[in-house]
Amino acid sequence: MVDQNRKIGFIGAGKMGSALMQGVIKAGIVKPENLGAADVYEPFLNDLKAKLGINISTDNTVIARASDILLLAVKPQTLGSVLENLKADITSDKLVISIAAGVPLATYENALPAGTRVIRVMPNIAATVSEAASGIAPGKNATPEDVKTALEIFSAVGTAVQVSESIMDAVTGLSGSGPAFIFPVIEAMADGAVLEGMDRKSALTLSAQTVLGAAKMMLETGLHPGELKDMVTSPAGTTIQGVHALEEAGVRAAFMNAVIRATERSKELGKK
Ligand SMILES: NC(=O)C1=CN([C@@H]2O[C@H](COP(=O)(O)OP(=O)(O)OC[C@H]3O[C@@H](n4cnc5c(N)ncnc54)[C@H](OP(=O)(O)O)[C@@H]3O)[C@@H](O)[C@H]2O)C=CC1
Numbered sequence: 001m002v003d004q005n006r007k008i009g010f011i012g013a014g015k016m017g018s019a020l021m022q023g024v025i026k027a028g029i030v031k032p033e034n035l036g037a038a039d040v041y042e043p044f045l046n047d048l049k050a051k052l053g054i055n056i057s058t059d060n061t062v063i064a065r066a067s068d069i070l071l072l073a074v075k076p077q078t079l080g081s082v083l084e085n086l087k088a089d090i091t092s093d094k095l096v097i098s099i100a101a102g103v104p105l106a107t108y109e110n111a112l113p114a115g116t117r118v119i120r121v122m123p124n125i126a127a128t129v130s131e132a133a134s135g136i137a138p139g140k141n142a143t144p145e146d147v148k149t150a151l152e153i154f155s156a157v158g159t160a161v162q163v164s165e166s167i168m169d170a171v172t173g174l175s176g177s178g179p180a181f182i183f184p185v186i187e188a189m190a191d192g193a194v195l196e197g198m199d200r201k202s203a204l205t206l207s208a209q210t211v212l213g214a215a216k217m218m219l220e221t222g223l224h225p226g227e228l229k230d231m232v233t234s235p236a237g238t239t240i241q242g243v244h245a246l247e248e249a250g251v252r253a254a255f256m257n258a259v260i261r262a263t264e265r266s267k268e269l270g271k272k
């Protein structure tokens, strides 16, 4: 169990930083008084302080100095200046975890003092509801204890797996970006039912629950998705008609391409 008295500081309290902060507090990974957040946008910080009772500052170095674990949740494009500003305050007793898409471990290891322990993580926005899917890749100075800490933090807000850094861009394309591929699917299936006369609220509820149920069934039974699909498709029934419509539209290729394109963009971000 992660020591609840360890101080965790977030640099960046936007969509993902605030999702993770809510998730780790909910999971009891850290006490609110041991959690700090820095951001350039003060209203975000004030909201978080009011909601979660955490410490806040608009000065990144204040939060960095007070933290044992520093979680970087700023955009990849902002990261260079953030690291430059923080490097004097990153001492060897701190663990740095970054969730920035695309940015390689070497960027942090080169920008921060020699020997800095860094872990690259790609979670997703479902951390808000403790259902994130995260990949974790340790840098060259990270210890097995650091990996355990990162796995504990990100397992507390969903499911976390250790991967090699070479696969992190694919994790970004799949689970980092993936929720944005599924939300339109939920909306579009609901639209189909609305077109057939169902009220919008019921349609969205049934559509979301259908996606949740399908995912849960796969995770809990361990069955292959093709086998599960076969369980639903009665011969000459309703479902196979829908499956045919999806295959005609090339939906499988479209989803593969979505993950591939997002992965390519993650690789591009890492080259900047
Ligand atoms: N959104 C997602 O689903 C996921 C995002 N990520 C990664 O998480 C990181 C954050 O993304 P996201 O939360 O979506 O982005 P946001 O823009 O919502 O959050 C970033 C926050 O950092 C603030 N900020 C900007 N400059 C600084 C600075 N110098 N010091 C401190 N804070 C600063 C921003 O303020 P302002 O807006 O005023 O510039 C903003 O509030 C990115 O690297 C992204 O790749 C990873 C997984 C999923």
Ligand SMILES: O=C(O)[C@@H]1CCC=N1
Pocket: 101, 172, 176, 177
């Ligand atoms: O779109 C992005 O760049 C970020 C990274 C993964 C999800 N959102």
